[in-house]
Amino acid sequence: MSLVAATAAGATREGAGVATLSDVARRAGVSPATASRVINGSSKPVTEELRERVLRAVAELQYVPNAHAQLLARSHRGAVGVIVHDVSDPYFSEITRGLQRVATDQGRLLMICNSYRDPERELEYVELLRGQQVAAIVLAGSGYHDADFTRLLNGKLAAYEATGGRVAVIGRHEHSGDAVMPDNRGGGELLGQELCRLGHEHIGVVAGPRVLTTITDRLTGLRAALAEHGRDLPEHRIRYVDFDRDGGAEATAGLLDAEPGLTAIAALNDSMAIGALALLRARAVPVPQQVSVFGFDDMPMARDVTPALTTVRLPLVEMGVRAMALALDPGAASPRVESLAAELIRRDSAGPAPR
Amino acid sequence: MSLVAATAAGATREGAGVATLSDVARRAGVSPATASRVINGSSKPVTEELRERVLRAVAELQYVPNAHAQLLARSHRGAVGVIVHDVSDPYFSEITRGLQRVATDQGRLLMICNSYRDPERELEYVELLRGQQVAAIVLAGSGYHDADFTRLLNGKLAAYEATGGRVAVIGRHEHSGDAVMPDNRGGGELLGQELCRLGHEHIGVVAGPRVLTTITDRLTGLRAALAEHGRDLPEHRIRYVDFDRDGGAEATAGLLDAEPGLTAIAALNDSMAIGALALLRARAVPVPQQVSVFGFDDMPMARDVTPALTTVRLPLVEMGVRAMALALDPGAASPRVESLAAELIRRDSAGPAPR
DNA sequence: ACCGGTCAGGTAAGCGCTTTCCTGCACAGA
């Protein structure tokens, strides 16, 4: 035991065992208070000589303040937390880019958490961020059709807000606070109108998980537009699959096998549309001559696939910017909701229905 | 003044002003120690009745422990930090996925920082992570040809390691600790060999920023392979541009304008290759009939562009996995270096040189 | 009836920092 202790002491001797503020103070021959003041550039004046001694000690010891201790002492709340489904998904990369921009401009640190579309994990992250004393939480990404979960989440958010935390959500109508809402329904309508304009009658829809409100919103818009033109959208022409490339390919295969006569595939996000494109290419189905493909979101990749994807653009970066602005601005008491319009982007993957 | 104080007190009254452990303890009629014990499931036994009282108080107050206070008290070092150039770049998304996986398996929280290829910011993040008391720091992404910076960074990392922190780097030979090294040079050779095999003589290279060691390594390999076949690579056929899609398009345009007879464009990453593809398409240059295009990295998108990209694959996810494993395993004292081989992936964007 | 052993629970000492408040000094004015 004493051997161990001795060894440890030996190791700790010079350097190891992180240098603390009082180490610095001792080395500089000043009080911790003074050391703290020069290190943080406090408004309180310190003689040039002492300042230098402290700075030298800091350099020599490679001192870095313990952020946790600082936060505890200051109770400052500098960072802001972000919960997204998955940053490596371009949809969220773009949103995050917008969030980042504003946060960085305001000198805030961003903590990004991936929920991987797991409501449970989302709840956990709210707690975690709360524990980290973040100044605000931004929740990005579709909500869930799950009343229990929604209530639980709202409860947690409310508790956080009650203690002075700020909350902003992106694309979730279930939460009652500040929100920026992309017009998913409107985007769906745009899609439906284009489909009709091009004369498509036999339309397969590649939808994501049914439990996401984003999906049902887009679907609702699409349905409405089709209905206006006297077309309906039978349930068997909708496939609910994973929200990614492979899901898109799988759904397209299924759709085509069931109804070879389809002239259009409307995917409810770009990743799935790209999967659809890949499958059609594999089957040597000419796009858009035989089958048109539509995406949704307009992620950067959409213009680089071949044929370039016709899709509904959502101003992703802008959504991030707005959300962070809301989150960081205590502003009006009333919950603010900013709606952002969708826009149809015509490229090469969609054309008139073959006769 | 007193008015302000009164108002504040009023606001703080019930709830606001985050509930603390002692609030919980008071409400449950126990000591903070007991409250802490039941909340953290300490090994010390607590009567069922008290336990329940505490738990109820926690629920009623929506109590969430202050993570900073906990960390300070425990001096635990749970989280691990990651510094990458940009998570929204697929190259890093993939690596990060690997890092995540291992970290999550070991119950570690990941803090991800984007340096946006700014050495200055990289330095700052090392300090920041150190201040956060992370257990390890993983540095991913090319190093820089900049001796001053390298020395500075090494100094900071050494200081961190001296206090018990662990460091692992991905693809940086400048740091002397544990590392996982993708074989950039070997990948460059693979590329060069394929180029020769296909009979290309007039080759344009779309390179990223010259200051990145990754670029020079790939270039060195490429040059070596070409030299072996008696071909050289004149400097004017290399364009150093931004490491992204637009850079790739721009460089390709320049290259083609200067030498219309080029039969191959070798881009030193996939994003730039995709930019090259886009430009060629815009100019209606058939790929690969007239010009072959090669990428590097094999990011997921590479198979979805048209024509699908011939590229050099790096095991990105695996790199992340290995790096995190090294970072979390104190292991052997000697610095461990794991090398990961590159692999040529033949797709449709490259073909024999036209005669 | 007394003593040692158990054991639930409380007390208090930090963790590393910030910041308020106080001290002691130097100087100016009378």
Place this chain on the structure above:
DNA sequence: TCTGTGCAGGAAAGCGCTTACCTGACCGGT
């Protein structure tokens, strides 16, 4: 020479939590 003013620097009180250590009640054994 004495008091008042200003000001640099230090002492110490927390920030919210964990945990080593202490206390006191209760048990069985002699």
